[in-house]
Amino acid sequence: MKRVVITGMGVVSPAGNDLKSFWTNIVNGRSNAANITRFNAEHFKTHFAAEVKELIIIDHLDRNEIKRSDLYTQYALIAAKEAIEDSGFELDKMSPFDVGVILGSAQGGFETFEQQVREYAANGFMPHFNPFFIPKTLVNMAAGIISIKYGFMGVNFSAVSACASANTAIMDALNYIRWGKAKIIITGGADAPISEASIGGYNALKALSTRNESPETASRPFDVDRDGFLMGEGAGVLVLEEYEHAVARGAHIYAEVAGAAMTSDAYHITATHPEGKGAIQGMKFALHDGGLNAEDVNYVNAHATSTSVGDLSEARAINAVFGNNTDFSVSATKSMTGHLLGAAGAIESIVAVKAITDGIIPPTINTHTIDPEVPAGLHIVIKEAINKKVNVALSNTFGFGGHNGIAVFKKV
Template identity: 90%
Template sequence: MKRVVITGLGVLSPAGNDLKSFWTNIVNGRSNAAKTTRFDASGFKTHFAAEIKDFSMADHLDRNEIKRNDLYTQYALVAAKEAIEDSGFDLNKISPFDIGVIMGSAQGGFETFEQQVRDYAANGFQPHFNPFFIPKTLVNMAAGLISIKYGFMGINFSAVSACASSNTAIMDALNYIRWGKAKIIVTGGADAPISEASIGGYNALKALSTRNESPETASRPFDVERDGFLMGEGAGVLVFEEYGHAVARGAKIYAEVAGAAMTSDAYHITATHPEGKGAIQGMKYALHDAGLNAEQVNYVNAHATSTPVGDLSESKAISAVFGGNENLAVSATKSMTGHLLGAAGAIESIIAVKAITDGIIPPTINTQTIDPEVPFNLHIVIKEAINKKVDVALSNTFGFGGHNGIALFKKV
């Protein structure tokens, strides 16, 4: 079976508009939550979000790319550009049919759909729809547009498994290269869920924090006073490459994609299994896929969204798999980025990879008192980053519908 490595990384997020600034802010534990500027949220239960700031799309995409694409696709294009340039592969030296794109998204063009329905009503329900309405809303369009822009003619599709979408895409990309179906695959995820309908819908589910008086401290994974998640937005993109191909061209290699797995909780439409049964088996499957044991893992980037039920079930699952591993550190970086839904796994996989390359475990910020129900044997890194040798890192993602996606990375 072919080995797969990572040769490019790209980020556009509330924590930074490129890989360098993103990692600097994550390591330094900077909160990126503030009052929502995208729309007037004063009538909503939640008035804040983690928005991308100080960023001009016109500096990265041309006018038609902006006009014809939903914001989530624009985010994907920007992050993909950075990752592809970072990888440095030469399209003239590889068949375009050997390069694929597999991207994840939970909501796709949600903002476009919302705006078009609003316009339809404002126009007296007359059927004057934008000709780009359908392409802009399609969940697969980020993958399609990356392929079109760069001429990648290999495998191309989108993975949709709610907040596990990125890790689903990552697992698919890993396996297609393993099977010899591609030499390079651009993968990751993107979402743009900071809109009235999205925030209103998640408020109705009681999923979002309502700590309006202190947005910057709202996301507090594993804390006894956690009350819901912080909505984020953006994209993360990784370039996966067959190991021999990367070595032959002298590519910079960040880490190896060691293994991945998916399971289902088969329990509830929004809640995770209270004992973490699906998550436990998913992590075990990922370890088996990688040919590793639990004692070899040094870092787990937890899905932990700062919800009362989800954080507790995940902590039980991590303890069940890694409880005897005294060399394991856990952190929940959504406390800084917010929850990027279908892009979360990509962003957090990039964090896991950077933990390996830089020997730094980023912190879980805002967490003051760890919930006493969280298993005592978990070393959760809070408040400040720690220096630690990381040979193997794991990223957890869990999505509505019971989807569990786990990705494992290791030092080459």
């Protein structure tokens, strides 16, 4: 079976709009939550989110690209540009059919859809829709536009599995390269869900934190006082490449994608299985796919969104798989970035990879008193990052509908 490695990475996130600044802020444990600036949220139960900041899109994309794309696609394009440049592969030395794009998104062009429906109503329900309305809203469009922009003519589609979308995309990219269907695949995820309908909808689900008096402390995974998640936005993109192809061209290799897996909870449309049955088996399948044992894993980047039910079910699942491993640590970086929905797995996989390359496990911030129901054997890194040799790291993602997506990375 062909080996698959990561040769490029790019980020647009609340914690930074490039790989270097993102990682610096994550390691330093900086909160990125603040009052929403994109619209007036004073009448909503939640007034805050983790917005992308200081990103001047016109500095990265031309006016036509901006005009024809939703914000989620713009985030994906900017992150993809960084990842492709980081990888340094030259398309003119390859067949364009050997390079593909598989990108995940939970909501796609949600903001565009909301804006167009609002304008339709404001115009007395007269049908004067923007000609780019449909292309901008399609969930597959970020993958399509990246392909068009760079001339990548290989496999091209989007993975949609709610908040597990990015890890689903990474798994698909891994397998397409393993099968010999591509040499390089641009993968990851993007979402831009900080809009009135999105915040209002998640409020209605009682999924978001309402700690409006101190938004910077709102996301507190595993803490006894957690009250919901912090909405985030952005994109994470990884360049996956066949190992021998990467070596032959002298590419810089960050880490190997050792394995990945998906399972379903088959339990509830929004809640995770309380015993974490699907998550347990998903982690086991992913390790088996990579020829690894639980004892090999040094770091788990938890999905841990700071919800009452989700954090506990994941903690139980992690303990069930790794409870006998005395050399692994857990952290929940959504405490800093917020929950990027379909992009979460991508930026958290990047965190896992950087933990391997730099020997640093970032912290879980805002967690002061760990919920007594969290199994005592979990070593959750809180407050400050720790230095630790990491040979194998695992990224968990779980999505509405019961989707579990797990990716495993290892040192080359």
